[in-house]
Amino acid sequence: MSEILVATGVRKVYRTGAEELEALRSVDFSVTEGEWVSIMGPSGSGKTTLLNCLSGLDEIDGGTVSIDGRTLHSMTDAERTSHRAHAMGFIFQAYNLIPVFNAVENVELPLLLAGVDAKTARARATETLDRVGLGARLKNRPTELSGGEQQRVTVARALAGRPKVVWADEPTGALDSETANVVMQLLGELNRTDGLTLIVVTHDEEVGRSAQRLVSMRDGRIVSDESLVVGAS
Amino acid sequence: MIPAIVLSLPFIYILATKPVLRRLAIRNATRRPRESALVIAGSLLGTALMTASFVVGDTLTSSVTALAYSRYGPIDEVITVLPADAALLQTRMAGLSHPDIDGSLEISTLDVSTATLSSNGSNATAASAAPRAQLLELDFAKASVFGGDAKATGIMGAGPAEGEAVVLEALANRLHIRAGDSFTAFALGNQVKLRVQRVIRQTGLAGFWRGREVLSYNAFVAPGTIRKLAAGVDVQALASGKVAKGSLPLFMVAISNRGGVESGAAHTKEVSAELEKRLKGLRTNISPVKQTLLDAARKAGESLQQLYQTIGSFAVFAGILLLINIFTMLADERKSELGMMRAMGLKRRSLVATFASEGWLYAIVASAIGTVVGLGIGRLVVEGAGRIASSGSSDLRTPINFHFTPSSLQNGFVIGLFIAIATVVGTSISTSRFNIISAIRDLERSKVRGGKFRSAIGSLVGLSGLALAVGGFAAKQATTIMAGPALLALGVATFLNRKQSHRLVLTLCAGFAVVWGAAGVPIAIGVGAAPSPTVFLIQGLILVIPSVMLLSEYQNEVGHGLARITGRRLAMRLGLAYPLARKQRTALTLAQFSIVVFILTYISVISSMFEGQAAAFTKDLGGGYNVVLDSNPIDVGELKATAGVTAVAPIVHTERASVTPRSTKEATEWPMAGIDESFLNVTPPRLTDTGKYPTQRAAYEALIASDHFAIVDDRFLSRQGPPAAVVGIGDKFTVKDPTSGTSRELTVIAKSANDLLFNGGWTSAKAMRAIFPTTALASRAYISTTNPDAFVAAIEARDFRKGASAVTISGRVNEQLAQQVRFFGLIRSFLSLGLVVGIAGIGVIMVRAVRERRRQVGVLRALGFQANSVSNAFAIEAGFVAAEGIIIGVALGLISCWTLTLSESFGQKFTFVVPVGTVVLLMFATMVGSLAATIGPARSAAKIKPAVALRITD
Ligand SMILES: Nc1ncnc2c1ncn2[C@@H]1O[C@H](COP(=O)(O)OP(=O)(O)OP(=O)(O)O)[C@@H](O)[C@H]1O
Ligand SMILES: [Mg+2]
Numbered sequence A: 001m002s003e004i005l006v007a008t009g010v011r012k013v014y015r016t017g018a019e020e021l022e023a024l025r026s027v028d029f030s031v032t033e034g035e036w037v038s039i040m041g042p043s044g045s046g047k048t049t050l051l052n053c054l055s056g057l058d059e060i061d062g063g064t065v066s067i068d069g070r071t072l073h074s075m076t077d078a079e080r081t082s083h084r085a086h087a088m089g090f091i092f093q094a095y096n097l098i099p100v101f102n103a104v105e106n107v108e109l110p111l112l113l114a115g116v117d118a119k120t121a122r123a124r125a126t127e128t129l130d131r132v133g134l135g136a137r138l139k140n141r142p143t144e145l146s147g148g149e150q151q152r153v154t155v156a157r158a159l160a161g162r163p164k165v166v167w168a169d170e171p172t173g174a175l176d177s178e179t180a181n182v183v184m185q186l187l188g189e190l191n192r193t194d195g196l197t198l199i200v201v202t203h204d205e206e207v208g209r210s211a212q213r214l215v216s217m218r219d220g221r222i223v224s225d226e227s228l229v230v231g232a233s
Numbered sequence B: 001m002i003p004a005i006v007l008s009l010p011f012i013y014i015l016a017t018k019p020v021l022r023r024l025a026i027r028n029a030t031r032r033p034r035e036s037a038l039v040i041a042g043s044l045l046g047t048a049l050m051t052a053s054f055v056v057g058d059t060l061t062s063s064v065t066a067l068a069y070s071r072y073g074p075i076d077e078v079i080t081v082l083p084a085d086a087a088l089l090q091t092r093m094a095g096l097s098h099p100d101i102d103g104s105l106e107i108s109t110l111d112v113s114t115a116t117l118s119s120n121g122s123n124a125t126a127a128s129a130a131p132r133a134q135l136l137e138l139d140f141a142k143a144s145v146f147g148g149d150a151k152a153t154g155i156m157g158a159g160p161a162e163g164e165a166v167v168l169e170a171l172a173n174r175l176h177i178r179a180g181d182s183f184t185a186f187a188l189g190n191q192v193k194l195r196v197q198r199v200i201r202q203t204g205l206a207g208f209w210r211g212r213e214v215l216s217y218n219a220f221v222a223p224g225t226i227r228k229l230a231a232g233v234d235v236q237a238l239a240s241g242k243v244a245k246g247s248l249p250l251f252m253v254a255i256s257n258r259g260g261v262e263s264g265a266a267h268t269k270e271v272s273a274e275l276e277k278r279l280k281g282l283r284t285n286i287s288p289v290k291q292t293l294l295d296a297a298r299k300a301g302e303s304l305q306q307l308y309q310t311i312g313s314f315a316v317f318a319g320i321l322l323l324i325n326i327f328t329m330l331a332d333e334r335k336s337e338l339g340m341m342r343a344m345g346l347k348r349r350s351l352v353a354t355f356a357s358e359g360w361l362y363a364i365v366a367s368a369i370g371t372v373v374g375l376g377i378g379r380l381v382v383e384g385a386g387r388i389a390s391s392g393s394s395d396l397r398t399p400i401n402f403h404f405t406p407s408s409l410q411n412g413f414v415i416g417l418f419i420a421i422a423t424v425v426g427t428s429i430s431t432s433r434f435n436i437i438s439a440i441r442d443l444e445r446s447k448v449r450g451g452k453f454r455s456a457i458g459s460l461v462g463l464s465g466l467a468l469a470v471g472g473f474a475a476k477q478a479t480t481i482m483a484g485p486a487l488l489a490l491g492v493a494t495f496l497n498r499k500q501s502h503r504l505v506l507t508l509c510a511g512f513a514v515v516w517g518a519a520g521v522p523i524a525i526g527v528g529a530a531p532s533p534t535v536f537l538i539q540g541l542i543l544v545i546p547s548v549m550l551l552s553e554y555q556n557e558v559g560h561g562l563a564r565i566t567g568r569r570l571a572m573r574l575g576l577a578y579p580l581a582r583k584q585r586t587a588l589t590l591a592q593f594s595i596v597v598f599i600l601t602y603i604s605v606i607s608s609m610f611e612g613q614a615a616a617f618t619k620d621l622g623g624g625y626n627v628v629l630d631s632n633p634i635d636v637g638e639l640k641a642t643a644g645v646t647a648v649a650p651i652v653h654t655e656r657a658s659v660t661p662r663s664t665k666e667a668t669e670w671p672m673a674g675i676d677e678s679f680l681n682v683t684p685p686r687l688t689d690t691g692k693y694p695t696q697r698a699a700y701e702a703l704i705a706s707d708h709f710a711i712v713d714d715r716f717l718s719r720q721g722p723p724a725a726v727v728g729i730g731d732k733f734t735v736k737d738p739t740s741g742t743s744r745e746l747t748v749i750a751k752s753a754n755d756l757l758f759n760g761g762w763t764s765a766k767a768m769r770a771i772f773p774t775t776a777l778a779s780r781a782y783i784s785t786t787n788p789d790a791f792v793a794a795i796e797a798r799d800f801r802k803g804a805s806a807v808t809i810s811g812r813v814n815e816q817l818a819q820q821v822r823f824f825g826l827i828r829s830f831l832s833l834g835l836v837v838g839i840a841g842i843g844v845i846m847v848r849a850v851r852e853r854r855r856q857v858g859v860l861r862a863l864g865f866q867a868n869s870v871s872n873a874f875a876i877e878a879g880f881v882a883a884e885g886i887i888i889g890v891a892l893g894l895i896s897c898w899t900l901t902l903s904e905s906f907g908q909k910f911t912f913v914v915p916v917g918t919v920v921l922l923m924f925a926t927m928v929g930s931l932a933a934t935i936g937p938a939r940s941a942a943k944i945k946p947a948v949a950l951r952i953t954d
Helices: A047-055 A077-087 A103-113 A118-131 A147-160 A177-194 A205-209 B002-017 B019-031 B033-072 B083-093 B140-144 B169-175 B225-229 B235-239 B263-278 B289-333 B335-343 B348-391 B406-440 B443-475 B478-496 B502-526 B533-553 B555-566 B570-581 B583-611 B614-622 B636-640 B677-681 B696-705 B765-771 B788-798 B809-852 B854-863 B867-900 B916-942
Strands: A003-016 A019-032 A036-040 A062-067 A088-091 A165-169 A197-201 A213-218 A221-227 B077-081 B101-117 B126-137 B164-168 B182-187 B190-200 B218-221 B250-257 B285-287 B627-630 B645-661 B668-675 B687-689 B709-712 B732-736 B743-752 B761-764 B778-785 B805-808
Touching: A003 A047, A019 A047, A019 A062, A019 A197, A019 A221, A036 A047, A036 A177, A036 A205, A047 A165, A047 A197, A077 A088, A077 B854, A077 B867, A088 A147, A088 B854, A103 A118, A103 A147, A103 B570, A103 B854, A118 A147, A147 A165, A147 A177, A177 A197, A177 A205, B002 B019, B002 B348, B002 B406, B019 B033, B019 B348, B033 B289, B033 B348, B033 B406, B033 B809, B077 B083, B077 B263, B077 B289, B083 B101, B083 B250, B101 B169, B101 B225, B101 B263, B126 B169, B126 B182, B126 B225, B126 B788, B164 B169, B169 B190, B169 B218, B190 B225, B250 B263, B263 B285, B263 B289, B289 B348, B289 B406, B289 B533, B289 B583, B289 B809, B348 B406, B348 B809, B443 B478, B478 B502, B478 B533, B502 B533, B502 B867, B533 B555, B533 B583, B533 B867, B555 B570, B570 B583, B570 B867, B583 B809, B583 B867, B583 B916, B614 B809, B627 B788, B627 B809, B636 B645, B636 B778, B645 B677, B645 B765, B668 B696, B668 B765, B677 B696, B687 B696, B696 B709, B696 B743, B696 B761, B732 B761, B732 B765, B743 B761, B743 B765, B761 B765, B778 B788, B788 B805, B788 B809, B805 B809, B809 B854, B809 B867, B809 B916, B854 B867, B867 B916
Parallel strands: A036 A197, A036 A213, A088 A165, A165 A197, B126 B218, B164 B190, B668 B761, B709 B743
Antiparallel strands: A003 A019, A003 A062, A213 A221, B077 B250, B077 B285, B101 B126, B101 B182, B101 B250, B164 B218, B182 B190, B627 B778, B627 B805, B645 B668, B645 B732, B645 B778, B687 B743, B709 B761, B732 B743
16 A cells, blocks of 8 residues: 655754754654554653644654655645645544534534535534444533543544544543543544544553554654554454 | 722732732732733723823812912902992991901902994994903002912002003903003993003902903903993982993902912801801892802812713723623633642632732732823823813813822722722632532532522512612602612512523513613603713613623524524634633623723714704704893893894893702802893793793793792703703792892792803893892893894994993804814713723733633644634634624614603703714724734734644643
């Protein structure tokens, strides 16, 4: 399969006043389409930074990132934004739903952003929520949902637009292990059936090991990159 | 200062004794200096507007008080008699000695008209004329040391010699004369030519003048000059009802109390008592001129200050809402932090204390800055008022000089501090309660308790509302008539809220309140209650608050309707989602906006209604007459023979009757006018209330036939401030002749339109002659003529010897309306401050909103939301709230002005006029302003970097 993402020599430096912190030190990294990659590593090692830089949420200080053959950081912000709307999904740690929208409105948001008409968007959002087991809670606002339910809405939101790539930063960090399992199984299933490319940052060994490939980071560098037996856990 | 310290003590105590709370409060206040600055800006408004109104009041007081120096100086009391009684008075005053009196001075005066003649001979014409002037005779040597302070008397040097005059600036300017020039004085059919010895400034004794003009048209002449002019006037004949050829010479003794120009007035009571004892039985009047002027100055200042304060309250109210909004947002933002503190064992009371102490820090800084800002605003208002003053006839307007007292600054500071602290403490308590409920999760129990509490409060409020309404109608008290039913509605709503369907109850009660807000004022006026500015403040609140509540209740419907119209654009949806979800906050912002827009619309409409009223006012005021002529005296036959004149009604007029209402027992100097049957030869001026008489004519006929009836307007005896009927139909007041001491009680039988022509109270000529046996004289006439403007010019040129001075009624009305409109304009600019606050408030709220939602914006951006859509969403949000506020404000403003036109208000029947241009401009400017205030926050929201925002944890 073709490579959906190629990053070479990516550098990221955080500047706070006179201090500089090199969070990514020349990272080379590529992902093939339909791959499920876990990124693990100690706190502060640069996992979130990597995810932000590779997805185009953040600027980089060196190197190149190309997605689908397009060089990400030479696009304008608007182009990148629109690219995100069409081709990417994001799952962050809990609490990142829009509180004034109910579940289905949150989920249809990326669809509307991608230009899908309102009716189709609503239908697809409902369907996706159904799929994550929240078919009965469409009209609830985030504050009326439990933490696990909120995270499932987030998953639904990331998936509803049928993106090629889903970026997840500690998607199960705020969940108990049972709910975490449900969420990860959902993602795994989509990866298998729809060929979704999944890049997941996690501290959870079990979550990390359910991927096909495990990348470890330390001090802004990738220190190991191993293939895992599919469905090892 | 003491109240400020008392207010601050609890906070100082907390900050001093609780190190943890102190650290928390100070850290929070200094953590985000820019936002703290915004909070302070929001809180300083109350102080600024309060201080400004005090300063405006001070300025007026001191401007009027300045007259004490420019026209009285050492004179505290004046004793007046006719020349015939001069010798009697002199005997009684001989050997006057009293510890509180430091001098007395004899002055003779005569009202004259003056002119410079273009040629000699009897058919000379006037080059320039001053129809209202005064000749004075006094001993310059004695006068210069009168009261012991030569500077305060304004008189020094040698007195005028025979045929000479020492002339005051105002008269010299009016006649275009300098030292060495000549002019002629006319009185009682005689004339005397005078050479100007020198021109002096209007100070103290030199400026002695009792007319309503601010300038003194005085000429000091050599002893004997007045007697020469008055030669041939038979005072005894006057007493028998024969009309004199002009007003008579007067003999006065001026008394100076111990002390300075102002401080001397403190002894007025003792000195008056002493003088009364001494002059018992004499036909005379003792007039405490200084004290009267100082009282008037104080009252004028106070009433203007109250007017500004009341009107400013609209803006202050908006400021309070803004403050509540900002503080609620602050509390929301810190909710997790505060929750944590609670979890660690911080008591709720301590929580309130920390939050309130932080607020106190803001409030104290804000009040200090606000005082200075208020001083500046006051300065601007005074500047504007000065412009208005200089636009009218300069004679009648007090020159404005900016002035403020330390106590005014203190008062502004304290009131502002109190408002800010009360708001902050209230908000702190309510937010901390909210936190605790959600934290401890005893929602059920507290709801039940709240329910009972609610019902109790509801019944209490409702019943007191009912009591107020009933009492208000009984006492014809407009404020309570307005407030009562509104409170009743509030009480019912509160009481029923938990029992019946919330929406229905709210809709009915709030709907009722809005209707009452619109209809209450005309109803109150209809039952005879006089509306004060406070009534309009209450009306504003009654209209705006329930309207906002209603709109909030139906906000979802509004939002969905709007979304349907505009299509489901995402930025639109997002922009509407927040205001719809945060109803309480939105309501606060809405109320803050609409109250200011309401009052601005209201004032604009009222102002244009006044403007459009010129023709109607002229008709009401003049009836079939179109010119008012003052002439000393009026010669009816001669006037009737003048070309173009179709009717002449002579009026026995005096400018200085001493009028005492039975109710207040306070004597006020006020004009009185007596009419006879000839007044009814053409349509007389309109009466706004004919009392028990079936027609206007019947009321006038009753007045003329009797000698103890009167007709007055709403401004009778209250020149300053808003019209406040001192006497109503059926009330009695006494009119006394200050010279002879004769008096009579009159009963008010009808009400006239506003007295823009300074007629004073109307009574019959008969009554005037009875009260003023020696001085009653037809010195004014209502005239109907085919060409008013030509007549005015011609008569002033022809009758300058009689001091003829005429105005067309339409001219006077236009002049008065123009001033009125300019005053409204000034008030409007004062209030625009409230609008600035509203607009700045939206900016502040959006800044906070952006801060609050940074993480959400990050998520949206990550999901593919474009940067400009983010800023659009914020602009739409602000625009939506602003538009709703503007619509409510304008609609309510228009409605309540319209209801005013349904009945007679302010003594006039108005026609409803909408100044479309002004209102559209107001709406447009407010909208543009609000959007402009959002640009900053919207831009900064667009700049939020998703990668950064997503890391935010709070
Ligand atoms: N905005 C910033 N400014 C300065 N330094 C930053 C910033 N964001 C992250 N860092 C630093 O960059 C390094 C990498 O951070 P990053 O968030 O990528 O770590 P991480 O591996 O995701 O850690 P964790 O597992 O704790 O989430 C850390 O040392 C962090 O302190
Ligand atoms: Mg991380």
